[in-house]
Amino acid sequence: MRVAEKPEIAKLPLFREMQDEQRERIFSSSFLQVFPPQLTLFELGQHPDFLHVLVDGLVELYATSAGRDTTIGIVEAVTSFILAAVVTDQPYLMSARTIASSRILLVPAALVREVVKDDCALMQATMRELAQAYRDMVRALTDMKLRQSAERLGNLILQQDHRQGGTGKVRLKTEKRLLASLLGMTPENLSRAFGVLGSRGISVNGPQITISDRAALEAFVRPDPVRENLA
Amino acid sequence: MRVAEKPEIAKLPLFREMQDEQRERIFSSSFLQVFPPQLTLFELGQHPDFLHVLVDGLVELYATSAGRDTTIGIVEAVTSFILAAVVTDQPYLMSARTIASSRILLVPAALVREVVKDDCALMQATMRELAQAYRDMVRALTDMKLRQSAERLGNLILQQDHRQGGTGKVRLKTEKRLLASLLGMTPENLSRAFGVLGSRGISVNGPQITISDRAALEAFVRPDPVRENLA
DNA sequence: AAGCAGGCTTGATCCGGATCAAATTGGCTC
DNA sequence: GAGCCAATTTGATCCGGATCAAGCCTGCTT
Known part of the structure; x- marks a missing residue:
């Protein structure tokens, strides 16, 4: 990757604290891609090949079951998404599609898992991010059940x-x-x-x-x- | 802590991989407590003082809002719970009460946060646990919304x-x-x-x-x- | 400017699940 | 074994939200 957005991405809570050379290692194997609106980025059940970072645009995370579908979250720039699937190396539980034209940084999932092991600061940031995401989900669930x-x-x-x-x-x-x-x-x-x-x-x-x-x-x-x- | 259950607790995914001396550091400051059934362990909004590990018994996690309440999860032994609140050092999003008479290991939250920083294996286990918990929540939410x-x-x-x-x-x-x-x-x-x-x-x-x-x-x-x- | 299409609103009706009200069951105590 | 209490089941009714069906408004095309 060699883009103007690099500093902005590096400032994300997820990547902010990590060692510079490890961050460079991650970025150098990643690539930024532009997607038109209404494009499906990945689907529920697929194996996660990339950690996604939405640099610009808007993305919908949604789940499907029993013929219906529902929105789980709306991702605004600049944010990473589907960290949990990448970390656990398990199939996506949701699908994602662009709402607006979007630029997305694709970070190879295996590399993320590897660097996470080597760089404690990244791991800690990942842990925090997941804890926060978990709490958001708890809120969403109680909201749904109680209100x-x-x-x-x-x-x-x-x-x-x-x-x-x-x-x-x-x-x-x-x-x-x-x-x-x-x-x-x-x-x-x-x-x-x-x-x-x-x-x-x-x-x-x-x-x-x-x-x-x-x-x-x-x-x-x-x-x-x-x-x-x-x- | 000085109890027969120690080896069993040490075998939990959360504590399994960490350094022995760090584990001992955690355990030596923790204490096992017995609670009767129907006892509230903590309530939503409180500051998390302890990571809980249910050694024996049954615990309900529930949330309250708008005068109603709903069960978010049922914890069976042997499992830790409310990791996310401990890690983020933010108020509980749920309350907990014993369903049956329960023995619970109470690990000081501040100590957990500290040891997590020093011991990468524990941090990694925490990260995995949170990722899994997040995925469980995603499932619960889609289940609720779609079925x-x-x-x-x-x-x-x-x-x-x-x-x-x-x-x-x-x-x-x-x-x-x-x-x-x-x-x-x-x-x-x-x-x-x-x-x-x-x-x-x-x-x-x-x-x-x-x-x-x-x-x-x-x-x-x-x-x-x-x-x-x-x- | 007329025509069209998609998203939003409004109205009518339907359905899943909540609520309210009794039975019924099953484990207990005495 | 009778009596009791709590959990569960069953029945009747109600309500929130889904569905179905038009309208409406706005932006875009021709």
């Missing part, structure tokens, strides 16, 4: 607002149909859920959401009792 | 059978109400789900389940497309 759809939506809006700086203005980065799938509901019901939240402190205009009454919203959605530490 | 209740039950029975040796006889280790909570349904509906599966290849007698027609059962529940490697 109903409008509450889930409200919570997601609060989270997004928090991540975007707490301004009370949230802009959706994806189509609503995708958001619906992520939240585990149909597009129809997402639309209705926005309707419900309309009388709970939110106003919606296309992809632009405004929190007009945060207190009312929080009262309705009952946010997570445990706030995540700001990373 | 309906009788299918979830059928799948759980198949998994259990697989883990218990594939004999076609599965014995439930917990009350059915707890199983219902794990599967994300009410006890009433669990009962009805067993009824449904009655005509799909299984028969139930109290806690004893018999798979009488595996093909029929698999056709109905559409098992995970990706089989887990036997650990």
